Amino acid sequence: MAFVFILEQVLNGLLVGAYYLLIALGLSLIFSLGGIVNLAHGAFYAVGAYLAVTLAPRIGFAGAFVASPVLVALLGVTVERLLFRRFYRSDPILSLLLTFGLAMIIEQSLRMIFGAAPLPFSIPPALRGQVFVGDFIYPRYRLIIFGVALAAVTATWFLVYRTAFGRVVRAGVQNPDMVGALGISLQPYMTAIAAIGIGLAGLAGVLLAPISGVHPAMGAEILTAAFVVVVIGGLGSFWGVIAAAALVGVVRGLTIYFFPPAGEASMYLLMALVLLVRPRGLLGERIQKFE
Amino acid sequence: MAHYDDLTRRMLLKGAAGATALAGLGMPAIVKAQSDVIRIGHLTPITGFLGPLGEFAQMGVQLAAEEINAAGGVLGRKIELVMEDSVNPQTASAKAERLIERDKVAMIIGEISSASALAIGQVANRTKTVFINTGANSDALRGESCNPFMFHIEAANSMMVRSVGTYLKNENMIKGKKWYSLTADYAFGHDLFKVAKKFVSENGGEFIGEELVPTDATDFSPYLLKIRQARPDVVASNLAGNQITNFIKQYAEYGLQFPITGFGFDTAVAWGAGQGNFSGIWPLIWHHMVDTPSSRKYVEAFTKKYGKPPENQSWGDYNSLKIVAQSFDELKSPDPQKLAEHLRKGAKFDILKNREGYFRPYDNQMVQQMYAVRAKEPGKMANQWDIYEPLGSVPGPNEDLEVLAPPKDGTCKIQA
Numbered sequence: 043m044a045f046v047f048i049l050e051q052v053l054n055g056l057l058v059g060a061y062y063l064l065i066a067l068g069l070s071l072i073f074s075l076g077g078i079v080n081l082a083h084g085a086f087y088a089v090g091a092y093l094a095v096t097l098a099p100r101i102g103f104a105g106a107f108v109a110s111p112v113l114v115a116l117l118g119v120t121v122e123r124l125l126f127r128r129f130y131r132s133d134p135i136l137s138l139l140l141t142f143g144l145a146m147i148i149e150q151s152l153r154m155i156f157g158a159a160p161l162p163f164s165i166p167p168a169l170r171g172q173v174f175v176g177d178f179i180y181p182r183y184r185l186i187i188f189g190v191a192l193a194a195v196t197a198t199w200f201l202v203y204r205t206a207f208g209r210v211v212r213a214g215v216q217n218p219d220m221v222g223a224l225g226i227s228l229q230p231y232m233t234a235i236a237a238i239g240i241g242l243a244g245l246a247g248v249l250l251a252p253i254s255g256v257h258p259a260m261g262a263e264i265l266t267a268a269f270v271v272v273v274i275g276g277l278g279s280f281w282g283v284i285a286a287a288a289l290v291g292v293v294r295g296l297t298i299y300f301f302p303p304a305g306e307a308s309m310y311l312l313m314a315l316v317l318l319v320r321p322r323g324l325l326g327e328r329i330q331k332f333e
Numbered sequence: 334m335a336h337y338d339d340l341t342r343r344m345l346l347k348g349a350a351g352a353t354a355l356a357g358l359g360m361p362a363i364v365k366a367q368s369d370v371i372r373i374g375h376l377t378p379i380t381g382f383l384g385p386l387g388e389f390a391q392m393g394v395q396l397a398a399e400e401i402n403a404a405g406g407v408l409g410r411k412i413e414l415v416m417e418d419s420v421n422p423q424t425a426s427a428k429a430e431r432l433i434e435r436d437k438v439a440m441i442i443g444e445i446s447s448a449s450a451l452a453i454g455q456v457a458n459r460t461k462t463v464f465i466n467t468g469a470n471s472d473a474l475r476g477e478s479c480n481p482f483m484f485h486i487e488a489a490n491s492m493m494v495r496s497v498g499t500y501l502k503n504e505n506m507i508k509g510k511k512w513y514s515l516t517a518d519y520a521f522g523h524d525l526f527k528v529a530k531k532f533v534s535e536n537g538g539e540f541i542g543e544e545l546v547p548t549d550a551t552d553f554s555p556y557l558l559k560i561r562q563a564r565p566d567v568v569a570s571n572l573a574g575n576q577i578t579n580f581i582k583q584y585a586e587y588g589l590q591f592p593i594t595g596f597g598f599d600t601a602v603a604w605g606a607g608q609g610n611f612s613g614i615w616p617l618i619w620h621h622m623v624d625t626p627s628s629r630k631y632v633e634a635f636t637k638k639y640g641k642p643p644e645n646q647s648w649g650d651y652n653s654l655k656i657v658a659q660s661f662d663e664l665k666s667p668d669p670q671k672l673a674e675h676l677r678k679g680a681k682f683d684i685l686k687n688r689e690g691y692f693r694p695y696d697n698q699m700v701q702q703m704y705a706v707r708a709k710e711p712g713k714m715a716n717q718w719d720i721y722e723p724l725g726s727v728p729g730p731n732e733d734l735e736v737l738a739p740p741k742d743g744t745c746k747i748q749a
Contacts (some may be wrong), residue, residue, distance in 0.1 A: 043610060047558075047559075047562050050558055050562075051555055052556060054554055054555065054558055055555070057554070058552055058554055058555075061552060066463075076496075085602055089542045134405070153384075157385075157388060158385045158387065158388040159377065159388060159389070159601045160385060160575065160578045160601070160602060160605025160606035161605060162605055162606060162608065163607045163608055164582075164585075164606075164607035164610055165585075165586060167609075170609075171588070172587065172588045179558075179561065179587060180587070181587055181588065182488055183586055183588045184554075189557040193360050215422075252441075252577050252582070252586075252607070253576045253579075253582050253583055253586050253600075254551050254578075254582065255582070255584075255605055255606075256386060256605070257384075258384075259380070259381065259382070259575075263551055280477065293557065293720060294552075295554075295555040295558075298544075299555060299559065300572075301543055302556070303518055303545040303547065304452065305547055305550060305555070306550055307544070307547070
């Protein structure tokens with residue numbers, strides 16, 4: 043019987059992995075392609091959730107699901123144009139400070155506008171319910187999150203590795219001067235990357251708002267986990283983030299099964315282990331800029 | 334010329350950024366004022382996982398100050414609040430000292446975290462300044478950590494447990510039942526679980542699962558699977574703050590049907606859960622449906638000012654300031670020493686309940702009625718604030734109010 047319970051935790055851990063993947067994907071993208079360590083990623087996630095809560099009563103959950111990531115992406119464009127752009131070639135510590143400040147400003151603004159108390163928001167009735175496989179239980183909504191996370195990953199992968207757009211972006215990461223010499227301006231590409239990365243944070247916000255408390259500090263709450271996933275996966279690695287998210291979900295589930303007080307600590311322990319054995323993360327590439 | 338314009342624009346932007354940064358540097362809400370006011374310190378967490386409750390605390394105390402000042406103030410002087418975010422025990426301690434030494438406050442109201450309340454209580458004792466704790470529940474604050482200047486309008490954990498426990502016994506949810514509990518993994522949760530477990534065991538219930546949950550957990554699904562596998566009769570929450578919101582939402586998401594209850598609770602976190610998620614029986618020190626004339630008046634004034642009904646945290650801070658104002662008037666002096674003596678002598682106060690409350694001299698705990706509520710069916714909720722129905726109050730009309738208070742086990746050594 044114990045084996046069945048453990049198997050159930052492992053499978054559930056993969057679902058939870060999708061949850062971590064959604065919050066880590068955009069962070070990884072902006073870091074690997076823009077070189078910006080975006081500490082405001084959690085804050086954009088919170089903005090996505092608040093937009094969902096504000097928009098859903100007017101245009102429905104489906105409408106908010108589309109509109110709020112787009113609006114957050116537009117916010118991302120603004121932030122890239124005004125701020126990120128100045129820091130692509132500078133010491134990473136500067137962008138770290140910048141985004142840290144940005145996170146504080148956004149969180150405090152949410153608190154001033156909406157108050158500190160969590161705002162009520164639920165799974166839309168049509169998406170409620172559970173799916174039973176044998177005796178295993180899967181909430182329908184988690185399966186939807188899983189599907190959306192898969193779709194987001196596939197689309198991002200296609201864009202970065204299979205299109206002309208992606209080729210320019212990847213070339214820009216390797217050698218921006220050469221790209222410039224070829225007569226290509228990198229700026230619109232970087233704007234697009236920031237829009238996609240920050241838009242993904244907004245998407246995570248909409249999707250997770252029905253199953254977690256919508257309050258101003260919700261972004262700070264998930265930011266550390268998102269970073270842990272990116273670091274375990276390997277900075278700059280696309281597949282690494284996916285592997286790491288699944289691994290964190292499963293390891294956390296098993297830790298909670300055997301020793302619950304260490305539930306959250308397990309992911310940090312995992313990170314420490316990975317960094318000890320393999321400093322660049324599971325599938326990380328060597329990035330000269332940071333060595 | 335264009336160059337010059339650009340320069341001034343930049344300077345302006347920099348100046349604005351600098352000003353914003355300065356404004357954020359934790360300046361007290363009101364810094365200096367004339368000496369013909371009575372200054373009261375208010376110190377409670379506004380950020381962090383207790384922040385949502387701290388916001389209600391501030392709303393409550395501000396409403397009280399407004400009402401007192403509109404009625405002519407205290408001893409002919411206006412009340413002036415100096416409000417600060419207590420953040421954590423270290424900061425709370427430093428800010429409490431600053432409020433007393435620099436801002437010369439007459440006394441301090443506030444706090445929600447038991448660890449921070451302990452720190453403020455120590456400063457209060459050393460400086461002989463009254464501190465009324467409005468939100469920290471740990472029994473230890475009323476036991477080995479008690480002191481003559483720390484008063485508790487907030488209920489102790491054991492009071493929360495005994496009040497909801499009375500209703501759980503009525504519903505046959507304890508005797509012979511299997512319990513599964515999730516407990517916040519820090520001082521408050523541990524303390525609460527200890528008294529809860531004692532109560533449940535004494536009344537014939539049994540714990541088949543006792544999980545500690547880190548306060549930074551946002552996904553509860555592995556715990557929910559374990560609960561489902563264990564098939565308990567009752568699921569009990571000893572969680573805190575935003576944890577409760579996340580737990581309630583995901584419990585509904587996984588569709589678990591075991592009845593929920595909890596020993597620690599705040600209405601704000603359930604309001605934040607959303608339609609169709611909230612369930613179970615929960616204890617409260619006060620709720621906005623308590624039907625007494627003063628309670629109705631308070632709910633009306635609060636709703637008018639803030640556009641939403643008050644919750645239990647705003648009750649504590651509102652009443653504390655009212656109690657202090659009334660005491661100063663009766664004493665004809667804002668002297669902290671006299672205030673402590675007055676409160677410890679058993680002065681009675683209208684605290685928006687049927688029966689008046691008083692601080693008992695043994696441990697400075699406010700002895701008072703407690704309430705329990707049951708979640709409403711989603712279809713019966715009139716609006717987003719209407720999420721539960723009152724189950725009544727304890728102790729009964731003919732019972733001694735003190736039956737709920739923590740036992741006088743001699744751990745508190747305040748000299749009578």
